[in-house]
Amino acid sequence: MKKIILGLALFGFTINQAQTDPKLYDIIDAVSEERLRNDVKTLADFGTRHTLSDTLSDTRGIGAARRWIKSEFDKISKDCGDCLEVFYQKDLVEKGTNQRIVKDVMVVNVVAIQRGNKYPNRFIIMSGDIDSRVSDPTDFTSDSPGANDNASGMAGAIEAARVLSKYKFDSSIIYVGLSGEEQGLFGGQGLAKYAQDNNWDIVGILNNDMIGNIKGVDGVIDNRTFRIFSEPVPANESERARRARRFYGGEVDGISRQLARYVHKTVKTYMPEMNPMMVYRLDRFGRGGHHRPFNDVGFAGIRIMEAHENYTQQHQDIRTEDGIDYGDTFEHVNFPYCKKLTAVNAINLASIASSPPAPKNVGIGGIVQPSAKFSWDRVDGAVGYKIYWRDTTSPTWDNSRYVGDVSEYTLDGIVVDNFFFGIAAVGKDGHESLVTFPNKIIR
Numbered sequence: 001m002k003k004i005i006l007g008l009a010l011f012g013f014t015i016n017q018a019q020t021d022p023k024l025y026d027i028i029d030a031v032s033e034e035r036l037r038n039d040v041k042t043l044a045d046f047g048t049r050h051t052l053s054d055t056l057s058d059t060r061g062i063g064a065a066r067r068w069i070k071s072e073f074d075k076i077s078k079d080c081g082d083c084l085e086v087f088y089q090k091d092l093v094e095k096g097t098n099q100r101i102v103k104d105v106m107v108v109n110v111v112a113i114q115r116g117n118k119y120p121n122r123f124i125i126m127s128g129d130i131d132s133r134v135s136d137p138t139d140f141t142s143d144s145p146g147a148n149d150n151a152s153g154m155a156g157a158i159e160a161a162r163v164l165s166k167y168k169f170d171s172s173i174i175y176v177g178l179s180g181e182e183q184g185l186f187g188g189q190g191l192a193k194y195a196q197d198n199n200w201d202i203v204g205i206l207n208n209d210m211i212g213n214i215k216g217v218d219g220v221i222d223n224r225t226f227r228i229f230s231e232p233v234p235a236n237e238s239e240r241a242r243r244a245r246r247f248y249g250g251e252v253d254g255i256s257r258q259l260a261r262y263v264h265k266t267v268k269t270y271m272p273e274m275n276p277m278m279v280y281r282l283d284r285f286g287r288g289g290h291h292r293p294f295n296d297v298g299f300a301g302i303r304i305m306e307a308h309e310n311y312t313q314q315h316q317d318i319r320t321e322d323g324i325d326y327g328d329t330f331e332h333v334n335f336p337y338c339k340k341l342t343a344v345n346a347i348n349l350a351s352i353a354s355s356p357p358a359p360k361n362v363g364i365g366g367i368v369q370p371s372a373k374f375s376w377d378r379v380d381g382a383v384g385y386k387i388y389w390r391d392t393t394s395p396t397w398d399n400s401r402y403v404g405d406v407s408e409y410t411l412d413g414i415v416v417d418n419f420f421f422g423i424a425a426v427g428k429d430g431h432e433s434l435v436t437f438p439n440k441i442i443r
């Protein structure tokens with residue numbers, strides 16, 4: 001009897017008083033609806049941003065668009081004492097690589113790096129796409145404003161850079177416009193390869209693709225809900241890891257899913273007016289996005305996007321048919337919502353870039369014992385660690401205990417069989433790393 005009461009008391013103590021950072025509220029307020037509106041207009045006014053479109057004109061085509069994006073990043077950098085490293089990252093994609101590449105093309109991404117003070121080679125990335133398309137994916141001359149798909153995400157990445165460049169962070173933040181999305185995710189492939197070649201330590205990518213539509217084709221109008229897509233486990237995991245899951249769990253606890261949970265939690269804490277909806281899949285049913293090339297090579301990555309899409313305004317020739325106006329035009333974008341989703345990104349970039357790296361080498365034990373045991377490697381820059389756990393059917397880390405600056409801990413009275421567990425590192429101002437799911441068994 002005594003033991004049961006103790007068990008309950010223990011749960012009482014584990015309710016987590018989340019420490020909040022006032023800076024994140026300032027960041028939310030600093031995101032400008034007006035600037036997002038202007039930038040989406042500017043991008044849509046390039047006529048088409050098709051990956052194969054004109055690159056010489058100053059007013060039309062993807063060349064003009066990317067030069068403008070670079071000039072915006074350069075301007076932001078000038079305003080913060082050259083705090084951004086701005087450059088083009090490019091790869092040649094040859095005609096016939098797939099059916100949508102009807103001529104040789106240089107796929108050019110625009111990258112801006114805000115270098116971290118403490119972990120300069122550790123990166124959290126926010127991406128949008130530069131390119132657009134109409135009904136025929138190989139039509140590179142027709143008007144293709146791509147206002148929501150994906151000038152909204154591109155404008156969001158530029159605006160996040162404007163806001164966050166006023167601050168200094170421990171880790172590096174990358175703001176990037178990717179190209180070649182509609183032709184087969186080529187820009188993402190190029191940057192993921194570049195990251196590997198340069199040994200970038202990537203925490204994850206927040207891929208923003210369509211963050212400005214609130215009127216769904218399903219008849220729903222909703223300016224609070226947005227979706228966070230994440231794959232369950234890494235696509236390139238080993239056969240050994242796959243087999244171990246049968247016995248130790250982890251089917252819904254891959255690195256991208258932990259990133260999704262992190263974003264969900266940050267939004268619930270700082271933007272309670274929003275309704276983040278985790279979707280337990282890589283992307284929409286049978287459809288693609290630019291986080292996938294990062295996932296393919298083992299980096300964490302999620303897609304952030306509106307909850308209700310309107311297919312009459314995606315990948316459509318501009319026309320009126322049976323009384324319906326088709327086309328992805330400027331007037332359909334909802335900027336108060338675009339501002340909210342940009343803020344969602346900005347606070348997560350700020351929080352992750354302020355946090356120590358996640359613990360590595362996380363061990364778990366407790367087979368046929370009344371307590372769950374943990375061990376992990378201490379992290380440089382962490383002041384302590386937090387053990388998280390949840391019911392096996394829960395999508396979110398519902399319970400936690402801060403355990404101080406130790407590298408092992410036993411949760412008395414918590415049976416390992418009945419929960420999933422993970423460990424996060426906590427920094428001096430309370431910012432937490434992503435949660436690491438245990439990857440080895442201890443006795």
Ligand SMILES: [Zn+2]
Binds near residue numbers: 149182315
């Ligand atoms: Zn698209």
